[in-house]
Amino acid sequence: MDDRPHVIGRATALLRAIGDHEPHGASTTDLAREAQVARPTAHRMLTALAREGFVDRDNATGRWSLGPEIYLLGALAADRYDITTSAHDILRDLARDTGESAFLSARRGDETVCLAAEEGSFPLRSHVLHPGIRFPLGVASAGLVILAHLPDRDIGDYLNRAELTATHGTAHATEALRERITRTRTDGYATNPGLLVEGSWGMGAAVFDHRDSPAWALSLTGVETRFSAERRPELGTLLLHAAHRLTRRLRTRHQRTPDRFLP
Secondary structure (H helix, E strand, O other), X not given: OOOHHHHHHHHHHHHHHHHHOOOOOEOHXXXXXXXXXXXXXXXXXXXXXXXXXXXXXXXXXXXXXXXXXXXXXXXXXHHHHOOHHHHHHHHHHHHHHHOOEEXXXXXXXXXXXXXXXXXXXXXXXXXXXXXXXXXXXXXXXXXXXXXXXXXXXXXXXXXXXXXXXXXXXXXXXXXXXXXXXXXXXXXXOEEEOOOXXXXXXXXXXXXEOOOOOEEEEEEEEEEHHHOOXXXXXXXXXXXXXXXXXXXXXXXXXXXXXXXXXXX
C-alpha cells in the first residue's frame, strides 16, 4: 500500500500548525499535538522539511517557524490566489464606516483562513481573528456565511463528516448549526453571537467567485455591546454592500484574466 498520501497529509498538517503560531513559532510537542502526529514522527518530518527550506528552527528556543521556501512558493502563487489587493480599500471602508475591525477570509476545503484585516477606530476590540488563523466551516461568522450559501447537498455532506462539537462545543452541534444556517439564509448575512469567545461577536457576508460559489467572506468583529439588535441590520447592510462590491470587482478581474490565473 502506498503510504505517500498519508505522509503528505501529516506534513501539510504540521505546516498548517506552524502557520497558526506565526510569527512566534511553536515547539515540536505543540505541533505534534495539534497536527495529531506522534512526537518522534513530527520531529523527523520537521527536520526533513527544514532541510528543504520549508521550515526553520530557532536553535536557542527550539521553536519551529515557516521557512523561506514557503515564502518563495507563496509569492509565485500570489497572482493566482491573492485577492487582498482587490479587497484592501473595501476592508478599509468597512472599518471606517463601522468602527469595527474588518476581515477578509477565504474558503480552503472544509476551512476558512483569514487573509487580511483592517482595524476599526473603536478602542475595544475582539482579538479572535487575525491573518493566518483557520476555522472549520460553520465556525465564526465567515465560515458560517460561506457554509450557508453552499448547495443543500454539500451542506449535508459536510455536516455528516464534521466533528465540530468535539472541537468547538455543543453550540456547534448539527441542529444548532442548521438553525443558524437557516437564519443566515433569511438575513443574507451571518451572525456569531459570542460562540467562540464570550462577549466577542462577529458578522459576515459571502463573496462569490465567477462560478457563483461562496469562495470568500467579509466579516466584522467587536465587543457584544457594539452588536445590539438595533444596530445589527445596519451592519449587515454595510457588509452585504461591501461583499457585493468585491464580488463585482473580482468578476470584472476574471473577465480580463485567463482562467488559469484565477481561483
